[in-house]
Amino acid sequence: MKRSLVLLLSSYGCFLSGQEKGIDTIYVFDSQMNKVKLFHKVNTLTLEDAEKNSTNLSELLRFQSPVYIKENGRGAVSSPSFRGTTAQQTAFVWNGISINSNFLGQGDVNNIPLFGYDQLDIKAGGGSVIYGSGAIGGSIHLNNNLDFNKGFHASLFSEAASFGTFNNFIKGSYSNDKLSIKASGNYSISENDYEVKEARNYINQNGKYFNTTFNIAGAYKIAPHHQISWISEFFNGNQNYPVLFESETKTKYETQNIRSLLSWDWNQSKFSNSFKAAYTEENFQYFANINGPGTSGGIGKNYIVKNDFNYFLSPKWNVNVIGEFQVNKAEGKGTSQISKVSRNVGSVAGLLRYFVASDLRFEAGLKKDFVEGISSPVLFSFSGKWNAATWYSTELNISRNFRFPSFNDLYWQPGGNKDLKPETSYQADLSNHFMVSDFKITVTPYYMNIRDLISWQQTQFGYYAPSNTHKVESYGLESQVEYARKFGKQSLKSSIGYTYSKSINLENKKQLMYVPLHKIFGNVDYQYDFMRIYVQGMFNGLTYTDTEEKRSDALDPYFVMNAGVSGTFLKKYTVGFKVNNIFNEIYYTMASYPLPKRNYSVNLNINF
Numbered sequence: 370m371k372r373s374l375v376l377l378l379s380s381y382g383c384f385l386s387g388q389e390k391g392i393d394t395i396y397v398f399d400s401q402m403n404k405v406k407l408f409h410k411v412n413t414l415t416l417e418d419a420e421k422n423s424t425n426l427s428e429l430l431r432f433q434s435p436v437y438i439k440e441n442g443r444g445a446v447s448s449p450s451f452r453g454t455t456a457q458q459t460a461f462v463w464n465g466i467s468i469n470s471n472f473l474g475q476g477d478v479n480n481i482p483l484f485g486y487d488q489l490d491i492k493a494g495g496g497s498v499i500y501g502s503g504a505i506g507g508s509i510h511l512n513n514n515l516d517f518n519k520g521f522h523a524s525l526f527s528e529a530a531s532f533g534t535f536n537n538f539i540k541g542s543y544s545n546d547k548l549s550i551k552a553s554g555n556y557s558i559s560e561n562d563y564e565v566k567e568a569r570n571y572i573n574q575n576g577k578y579f580n581t582t583f584n585i586a587g588a589y590k591i592a593p594h595h596q597i598s599w600i601s602e603f604f605n606g607n608q609n610y611p612v613l614f615e616s617e618t619k620t621k622y623e624t625q626n627i628r629s630l631l632s633w634d635w636n637q638s639k640f641s642n643s644f645k646a647a648y649t650e651e652n653f654q655y656f657a658n659i660n661g662p663g664t665s666g667g668i669g670k671n672y673i674v675k676n677d678f679n680y681f682l683s684p685k686w687n688v689n690v691i692g693e694f695q696v697n698k699a700e701g702k703g704t705s706q707i708s709k710v711s712r713n714v715g716s717v718a719g720l721l722r723y724f725v726a727s728d729l730r731f732e733a734g735l736k737k738d739f740v741e742g743i744s745s746p747v748l749f750s751f752s753g754k755w756n757a758a759t760w761y762s763t764e765l766n767i768s769r770n771f772r773f774p775s776f777n778d779l780y781w782q783p784g785g786n787k788d789l790k791p792e793t794s795y796q797a798d799l800s801n802h803f804m805v806s807d808f809k810i811t812v813t814p815y816y817m818n819i820r821d822l823i824s825w826q827q828t829q830f831g832y833y834a835p836s837n838t839h840k841v842e843s844y845g846l847e848s849q850v851e852y853a854r855k856f857g858k859q860s861l862k863s864s865i866g867y868t869y870s871k872s873i874n875l876e877n878k879k880q881l882m883y884v885p886l887h888k889i890f891g892n893v894d895y896q897y898d899f900m901r902i903y904v905q906g907m908f909n910g911l912t913y914t915d916t917e918e919k920r921s922d923a924l925d926p927y928f929v930m931n932a933g934v935s936g937t938f939l940k941k942y943t944v945g946f947k948v949n950n951i952f953n954e955i956y957y958t959m960a961s962y963p964l965p966k967r968n969y970s971v972n973l974n975i976n977f
Contacts, residue, residue: 399465432890435491453870458819471669497770536555555581562576563968629648643677675693676692710779720750889908
């Protein structure tokens with residue numbers, strides 16, 4: 370029984386003392402993610418995965434996840450879609466803290482840095498009980514950790530690519546038995562002036578972008594069971610918006626984001642408590658003329674406190690209580706049509722976990738949000754995992770999730786609607802995992818019913834206004850086959866995923882905009898001694914760009930393949946070469962904005 374308790378605690382990422390000291394060598398800022406992985410399939414992408422698609426986060430998610438990315442030209446405004454839902458129904462979570470915009474209620478993928486994280490976790494399905502508003506279709510987790518007793522390490526990644534593109538990322542860390550510190554910086558710039566002559570002689574005019582990111586983190590063990598940790602991220606981005614005609618006025622968008630988190634963690638053998646205080650800030654400016662002053666913009670600020678208490682009643686029973694309080698503030702600048710606003714948001718969630726045996730476990734959760742001025746529903750979740758045999762396991766997840774209206778939904782003038790109700794959804798999925806030799810096969814059918822969807826429609830007065838318009842029914846299938854094997858100096862890893870997404874507006878029985886029915890993505894990675902070769906491909910099915918399934922305006926299916934080769938010398942130096950879009954495919958993820966044809970990059974990675 371005692372051994373079972375130790376194993377469960379180590380699964381949760383808790384820090385143990387005494388003879389179990391070896392377990393506490395890593396501190397994870399989002400400790401809930403370790404619990405989530407006990408009941409849900411989560412795809413994890415590492416820094417090495419990011420280097421394969423180093424242009425931006427949009428490219429990484431497009432080629433290595435089931436998420437559909439709608440990008441207004443390479444490096445421009447970009448939004449995600451899980452399981453046929455909207456960008457507002459995808460939660461971006463930074464080290465356990467939601468970072469969706471106060472104004473839009475979503476995250477711009479290309480204004481979230483690609484580098485600076487230790488791993489990206491991608492979770493499909495609802496998660497509002499733990500991660501709050503917006504976690505309806507799925508969530509993307511940007512996670513950092515800190516190692517202890519690892520000494521000094523540093524690395525440099527530098528890349529030069531087509532279209533005047535340069536990426537540079539440097540990081541360093543030091544740790545002993547009590548102190549751990551880590552810092553990193555990233556600078557990316559691109560003229561981004563690619564051409565696609567087959568698409569009406571398209572030239573990505575005014576497509577330049579650049580951004581910088583700086584991250585710093587530290588942790589100190591003030592006592593055997595107490596630790597103070599801190600992490601901050603500073604991002605500065607500049608995007609020129611592409612124009613379709615030379616006669617158009619060129620515009621641009623600038624943003625500056627700050628995220629800072631302080632955590633006090635208390636860990637014992639039977640309980641753990643994590644208290645966090647966080648501050649996030651988004652600043653943005655829009656320039657109606659690239660050579661003129663900023664014409665509009667805004668600033669959003671969030672003050673957050675969160676407490677996560679976890680207690681083992683017995684080796685089989687575990688209770689988890691999460692309380693959170695936020696103050697959300699926003700203010701428009703210049704000609705921005707939103708005034709200075711503020712609201713308080715609180716929540717209390719309780720989760721009960723029961724471990725029948727090592728092969729069977731359950732989790733049930735309840736949550737109540739208290740959003741100023743908005744009536745919020747009671748949320749629930751139920752999860753179960755059963756390892757039925759050495760070759761088969763299954764996971765069942767049922768939940769009610771929600772998204773409360775953003776500040777633009779409520780207060781934009783003219784059009785803001787203070788009477789909006791939150792979007793709510795009921796969802797269920799059943800994951801089936803098969804182990805056959807060196808193969809892992811996952812098949813997950815899912816169903817989702819979304820009510821009170823918030824959409825902006827033109828009024829009789831000519832302007833647009835939001836309302837709770839209709840219901841959406843989404844169902845489909847997610848599947849993935851993974852293979853990994855090592856033999857001598859050789860290793861081979863491969864995966865292929867397929868998603869089928871049917872997302873229907875129940876009023877007109879039509880597929881939602883920018884929701885492809887089919888997506889296939891795959892990666893093959895082969896290494897022999899110091900040489901490494903990888904190939905990745907993505908097929909995207911027919912995608913409608915309007916609400917009436919008009920075939921003439923739809924995006925045609927496409928298949929894109931990339932490949933790369935690298936060699937490691939003296940165990941410290943790695944030189945790589947990549948070819949993107951090998952077959953010169955003409956493809957769009959957003960109407961009117963084709964993405965680049967064949968292009969190249971070379972990179973150097975140095976480990977100190």
